[in-house]
Amino acid sequence: MNSTHSVAAHWGGEFDESGLQQWAESLRRQLPGEHPSLGLVFMTPRYFPQAKQVLEILQVHAQIPLLVGCSSESLIAGGEEIEEEAGIALNRGWVVVDDLMRTNLPGIFAIGDVTGRLPLAHVASAQGILAVEQIAGMEVSPLDMDAIPRCTYCQPQVASIGLSEAQARQRGFDVRVGRFPFLANGKALALGDHDGFVKLVADGASGRLLGAHLVGPEVTELLPELVLARAAALSPEQIARAVHAHPTLSEALMEAAHALLGRAIHI
Numbered sequence: 001m002n003s004t005h006s007v008a009a010h011w012g013g014e015f016d017e018s019g020l021q022q023w024a025e026s027l028r029r030q031l032p033g034e035h036p037s038l039g040l041v042f043m044t045p046r047y048f049p050q051a052k053q054v055l056e057i058l059q060v061h062a063q064i065p066l067l068v069g070c071s072s073e074s075l076i077a078g079g080e081e082i083e084e085e086a087g088i089a090l091n092r093g094w095v096v097v098d099d100l101m102r103t104n105l106p107g108i109f110a111i112g113d114v115t116g117r118l119p120l121a122h123v124a125s126a127q128g129i130l131a132v133e134q135i136a137g138m139e140v141s142p143l144d145m146d147a148i149p150r151c152t153y154c155q156p157q158v159a160s161i162g163l164s165e166a167q168a169r170q171r172g173f174d175v176r177v178g179r180f181p182f183l184a185n186g187k188a189l190a191l192g193d194h195d196g197f198v199k200l201v202a203d204g205a206s207g208r209l210l211g212a213h214l215v216g217p218e219v220t221e222l223l224p225e226l227v228l229a230r231a232a233a234l235s236p237e238q239i240a241r242a243v244h245a246h247p248t249l250s251e252a253l254m255e256a257a258h259a260l261l262g263r264a265i266h267i
């Protein structure tokens, strides 16, 4: 049994023993601080029929802002009840949220796989931070889903961020593409692992990096350089001009940027 289940079992036990009102009061007392800023509700399908009361008690009577979480499986098991009883809007089983992870009910957020957005651990984590920052009264901006790195740990590895060449063309950018094969990278040859390539997609008009698509050795470890480059709005020119150590796999990123500018050195 993992710690989440132990905590859920603890609160579930208290709920069964003391009933709804006392359970909420006990939860409120045990949360840190005189005016706790965060409440967590464990929604097992067993409690969905009482979900609305639980939410009301915690939010209105105990004045605890809520971060609501439950698994996709729980929603499949009790989706109708949570929609009908708690009034949280669902769309084909996913909790409907806006760009700031707010549900249709004020003060109630949903994050992670239950939202039906890109189902990745780092997305769930970033969404959680976004929700908690709002609960803490901080100013926030929506997540830029085009800036989310996507990694697949197969052989060879696959990693990407941002727009594909086709998506960039669809959105009307002046698309420039640069490719560089690991076959022409010294470190990849030394490793005996040279299948794959780096492909960069940029906007010719603004010089902005729009996307990056990598297949090959340790590309999931190479992608963060491009995640930062994109976040800092670095151009392919700046990536190409940044001297990369030899022999490293990262030279393939620099070479792809050179290729995009029409002046590849090693191909």
Ligand SMILES: Cc1cc2nc3c(=O)[nH]c(=O)nc-3n(C[C@H](O)[C@H](O)[C@H](O)COP(=O)(O)OP(=O)(O)OC[C@H]3O[C@@H](n4cnc5c(N)ncnc54)[C@H](O)[C@@H]3O)c2cc1C
Pocket: 004, 005, 008, 042, 043, 044, 045, 069, 070, 071, 074, 111, 112, 113, 114, 118, 119, 120, 121, 122, 123, 124, 153
């Ligand atoms: C096999 C596999 C491999 C994956 N590999 C990757 C990867 O390499 N990289 C990546 O980024 N993502 C990966 N993912 C996706 C990633 O695991 C999910 O996107 C991420 O865990 C979603 O986080 P979450 O908090 O929404 O849900 P979860 O991580 O599923 O967390 C939900 C938690 O809630 C608990 N829970 C469920 N129901 C209740 C309830 N009713 N009451 C109380 N607690 C409850 C569960 O026990 C669980 O601990 C993988 C997923 C799978 C299945």
